[in-house]
Amino acid sequence: MSRRFQLLFSGLFLATIFIVPLSQAGLEIYQGQLPEFFDVFTRVPKRVNLRTFETNIENRSVYATAVRPWIQSLLFMALRDPGEKALLGRDGWLFYTPDVRYLVENKPAESDTEPENPVLAITTFSRQLSQRGIHLIVLPMPGKPSVYPDELTHRAHMHDHDFASPTRELISSLQTAGVETMDLYETFLSLRQQHRLDAVEPYYLAQDTHWSGTAVRIIAHVVARRLLDLGWAQTGSTEYTVNSMYLRRRGDIIRMASVPSLTQTFPAEEVHCFQVFDKETRNLYKDDARSAILLLGDSFFRMYETDEPTSAGFIAHLARELRTPLTSIVNDGGASTLVRQQLSRRSDLLRGKKLVIWEFVERDIRFGTDGWKYVPLPRD
Amino acid sequence: MKQQGTDHEVTTLGTIEISARLLEIPEPFPPNDLYNYAYILKYHVIKVHRGNVDGSDIFVAQYNPLKPRSSARDEFSGKIGGSLEAFRVGDVHRMALEASVDDYWMGGIIDMYFKQAGIRYWAVWTNLESK
Numbered sequence: 001m002s003r004r005f006q007l008l009f010s011g012l013f014l015a016t017i018f019i020v021p022l023s024q025a026g027l028e029i030y031q032g033q034l035p036e037f038f039d040v041f042t043r044v045p046k047r048v049n050l051r052t053f054e055t056n057i058e059n060r061s062v063y064a065t066a067v068r069p070w071i072q073s074l075l076f077m078a079l080r081d082p083g084e085k086a087l088l089g090r091d092g093w094l095f096y097t098p099d100v101r102y103l104v105e106n107k108p109a110e111s112d113t114e115p116e117n118p119v120l121a122i123t124t125f126s127r128q129l130s131q132r133g134i135h136l137i138v139l140p141m142p143g144k145p146s147v148y149p150d151e152l153t154h155r156a157h158m159h160d161h162d163f164a165s166p167t168r169e170l171i172s173s174l175q176t177a178g179v180e181t182m183d184l185y186e187t188f189l190s191l192r193q194q195h196r197l198d199a200v201e202p203y204y205l206a207q208d209t210h211w212s213g214t215a216v217r218i219i220a221h222v223v224a225r226r227l228l229d230l231g232w233a234q235t236g237s238t239e240y241t242v243n244s245m246y247l248r249r250r251g252d253i254i255r256m257a258s259v260p261s262l263t264q265t266f267p268a269e270e271v272h273c274f275q276v277f278d279k280e281t282r283n284l285y286k287d288d289a290r291s292a293i294l295l296l297g298d299s300f301f302r303m304y305e306t307d308e309p310t311s312a313g314f315i316a317h318l319a320r321e322l323r324t325p326l327t328s329i330v331n332d333g334g335a336s337t338l339v340r341q342q343l344s345r346r347s348d349l350l351r352g353k354k355l356v357i358w359e360f361v362e363r364d365i366r367f368g369t370d371g372w373k374y375v376p377l378p379r380d
Numbered sequence: 381m382k383q384q385g386t387d388h389e390v391t392t393l394g395t396i397e398i399s400a401r402l403l404e405i406p407e408p409f410p411p412n413d414l415y416n417y418a419y420i421l422k423y424h425v426i427k428v429h430r431g432n433v434d435g436s437d438i439f440v441a442q443y444n445p446l447k448p449r450s451s452a453r454d455e456f457s458g459k460i461g462g463s464l465e466a467f468r469v470g471d472v473h474r475m476a477l478e479a480s481v482d483d484y485w486m487g488g489i490i491d492m493y494f495k496q497a498g499i500r501y502w503a504v505w506t507n508l509e510s511k
Contacts, residue, residue, distance in 0.1 A: 033465065034511070036466075043468075043469070048407060048408055051408035052405060052468075055409065059447070060465070302486070306486045306487075330486060330487065332417060332487045333415040333488050334488045338489065341491055342494070344494055345491065346482070369410055369488075370490075
């Protein structure tokens with residue numbers, strides 16, 4: 001090869017490597033900012049600073065931001081690949097990849113120490129509450145693929161018992177340790193066996209990680225029955241009424257995937273909700289910090305409650321079943337540890353409490369933000 | 381002459397307006413792919429322009445801190461914004477705040493300082509004042 005070609009190819013090679021960072025830096029200078037890559041020299045090279053630097057570089061790249069959605073769109077149109085965060089199921093159902101990873105990947109080796117051990121964290125929390133005379137009931141929430149494995153793959157049949165979420169082992173361990181734990185897997189399995197999919201509204205939304213308005217109402221009824229049977233809650237005197245309504249909701253899996261063609265392929269879903277009103281005042285359901293019952297949970301408790309249409313989520317429906325307003329702390333994605341940290345900071349919320357209901361989605365058993373740390377309760 | 385970091389929003393929104401130095405980012409911001417959360421950051425207050433704050437070092441909840449303030453607002457957050465592109469330790473921010481975060485944000489909160497008492501302020505508007 002001639003010297004000229006060697007120089008040409010070397011130049012093209014160097015241009016390929018440097019054109020993106022140099023033009024990005026030029027753009028930032030043009031916008032009156034210091035180029036992002038300077039941060040690597042101006043900060044102490046600690047883990048936190050390097051991670052922050054890496055994230056800032058990724059988020060501010062004009063090329064990545066502009067090109068990524070279109071490449072992903074192309075991949076979806078050509079190969080039906082909805083990107084790394086989503087999996088395409090059957091009948092237009094979408095699944096969140098970490099939900100499926102939780103079910104199919106090998107469980108890490110057992111650890112006896114926090115923050116990896118959920119049983120240790122939950123039994124400790126139960127003991128902390130018990131010392132104050134407060135009962136605890138735990139609600140591990142099945143992820144969508146645990147309830148609808150047959151919508152993920154035709155190889156799974158919901159009527160067979162050969163598919164079981166690893167969460168059922170956790171439920172069993174907690175029950176053995178004396179922690180009151182509800183098995184919602186059994187509830188959903190039984191519901192699905194009673195009704196064919198096309199006969200009733202699904203219990204989970206086809207393009208979302210969460211449950212439907214109908215499931216919210218049913219599970220609130222099931223939980224209320226258990227609390228009353230245990231004698232841990234009494235029926236109050238507030239009369240609530242419900243208003244049936246429909247809303248259109250864009251699934252969170254579509255939002256997370258950030259693939260433009262997914263938005264076009266999957267229109268917003270119609271969701272049947274039931275808004276809870278105070279029968280006397282006609283006001284929408286509202287929490288009351290003086291309640292004897294405190295709910296801790298994640299986005300499953302946020303759905304329809306503070307999200308549209310509001311006051312139609314699990315909290316409002318449990319209040320309706322028990323005929324009394326409740327207290328709640330909701331921390332999206334943080335029901336393993338963050339929600340207890342929030343409780344630790346807000347000691348006033350434990351005043352006068354007799355019962356805590358703690359919900360977390362099953363994938364957080366392995367992937368929860370901040371794991372399963374020990375958190376002291378106020379004055380602990 | 382217009383001061384660095386001031387604009388109509390920062391001087392009118394919220395009940396408190398301060399200039400404060402970002403003291404630390406205790407851990408890298410977790411991903412925001414599934415949930416947008418508020419992250420509690422510790423600031424040293426340099427000047428209070430409007431309202432009152434509790435102490436010289438305060439805790440401020442910044443919504444979805446991985447995003448520039450101008451694009452952090454969504455259907456859940458209510459009105460937030462500002463000119464700040466990215467959070468860097470040592471930078472001085474001019475902020476319009478509300479107290480407390482529990483009254484303004486019902487979703488996820490990541491609070492590495494949860495053992496420390498004190499109000500968690502809600503950042504409504506955040507501009508870069510100086511580096």
